[in-house]
Amino acid sequence: MELSVMSPVLNQMRLDEAIEYLSSLGVDSLELGVGGYPGKVHCDAKDFLDNPDKIEHLKAILKTNNMKLSALSCHGNPIHPDKKIAEVYDVDFDNAVLLAEKLCVNTIITFSGCPGDCESSKNPNWVTCAWPNEYLDVLKWQWNDVLIPYWKRKADFCKEHGIKHIAFEMHPGFMVYNPETLIKLRNAVGNIIGANFDPSHLFWQGIDPVSAIKFLGKENALYHFHAKDTKIDIENTRVNGILDTKNYSDIMNRSWVFRTVGYGHGKEVWNDIISTLKAVGYDGAISIEHEDGLMSSKEGLEKAIAFLKDIIIYESAGEMWWV
Numbered sequence: 001m002e003l004s005v006m007s008p009v010l011n012q013m014r015l016d017e018a019i020e021y022l023s024s025l026g027v028d029s030l031e032l033g034v035g036g037y038p039g040k041v042h043c044d045a046k047d048f049l050d051n052p053d054k055i056e057h058l059k060a061i062l063k064t065n066n067m068k069l070s071a072l073s074c075h076g077n078p079i080h081p082d083k084k085i086a087e088v089y090d091v092d093f094d095n096a097v098l099l100a101e102k103l104c105v106n107t108i109i110t111f112s113g114c115p116g117d118c119e120s121s122k123n124p125n126w127v128t129c130a131w132p133n134e135y136l137d138v139l140k141w142q143w144n145d146v147l148i149p150y151w152k153r154k155a156d157f158c159k160e161h162g163i164k165h166i167a168f169e170m171h172p173g174f175m176v177y178n179p180e181t182l183i184k185l186r187n188a189v190g191n192i193i194g195a196n197f198d199p200s201h202l203f204w205q206g207i208d209p210v211s212a213i214k215f216l217g218k219e220n221a222l223y224h225f226h227a228k229d230t231k232i233d234i235e236n237t238r239v240n241g242i243l244d245t246k247n248y249s250d251i252m253n254r255s256w257v258f259r260t261v262g263y264g265h266g267k268e269v270w271n272d273i274i275s276t277l278k279a280v281g282y283d284g285a286i287s288i289e290h291e292d293g294l295m296s297s298k299e300g301l302e303k304a305i306a307f308l309k310d311i312i313i314y315e316s317a318g319e320m321w322w323v
Helices: 015-024 046-049 051-066 082-102 135-158 178-187 199-203 209-218 234-240 267-279 297-309
Strands: 002-006 031-035 068-073 109-110 165-169 193-197 222-227 231-232 258-259 283-289
Touching: 002 046, 002 068, 002 297, 015 051, 031 283, 046 051, 046 082, 046 199, 068 082, 068 283, 082 109, 082 135, 109 222, 135 165, 135 178, 165 222, 178 193, 178 209, 193 209, 199 209, 199 231, 209 222, 209 267, 267 297, 283 297
Parallel strands: 002 031, 002 283, 031 068, 068 109, 109 165, 165 193, 193 222, 222 283
Antiparallel strands: 231 258
16 A cells, blocks of 8 residues: 545645655655646646646656655536536546546546536536435436436546546535445446545445445455545534535534544544455555644644554565464
8 A cells, every 4th residue: 555645735835845745754645636626736737738848847756756646636527517617627537637648647536526407407416315206317317318428438538548547536416425326337337437435425424434445345446545534523413414514614513524534533443444445455545635624734634644654554464474
């Protein structure tokens, strides 16, 4: 395994400064945001494609600091019902793929997206219940007419440019939000689709990350991993449940909030997560995504690095000499 960091947490630094800083902390690789929701502060994929010297400069900085790229991140909603919005995310995704090819990166991190409920919709419509029956009609249309056809086209495009993994972050609000919906889309599109496994979005849904890792591991569908935690407020959840639309800054009143790893769940939980990843054969990046409303970016990141360096399994187990 390798310790990685998702770059937007260091948007206050230049890209070369961020890489040097992470290297000094013992980080092995970088998950580089190149468009979509992660933004383009460190790397605008189109700009880098138009200026190949920037690509070479990035390669040189990484080599000098003994780091590599674990993936390019371009989370977006390319099937947004507003065609203008969808086009922006679609173009960002395509540029991310083309840049990944130039950088010899084979994994793109993104969201599945969410359409509206019909062709004339203005906003996304995330269906969360099976009744009244029209919700199921909406869901059927979303999957069969929008989601699957779009990602079949993008899978073909990715294969043409050397991308082996489209790693979806399973995120509520989008069509792929849990292991079941991920595998449903993977079965429809192909094995290029897999998971960017982020426990933080699973914790609050009531999903056990260890069980989910075992499930996806059997499908060989684990392509990347985000190290982010969630703190469940038991009292607020007992009153209001897990669905919560209050602002993330309303920490005292929300049912749950994102936290730096170790501040939502303890070391034993994270030991089990890392060990299960290893057991199912995942040996890739453990990439820190910092979204903690109680800590500065630098403090939260450095605490996460220290926490994970102690529990990541870096080496191969070798032979069981005691058997």
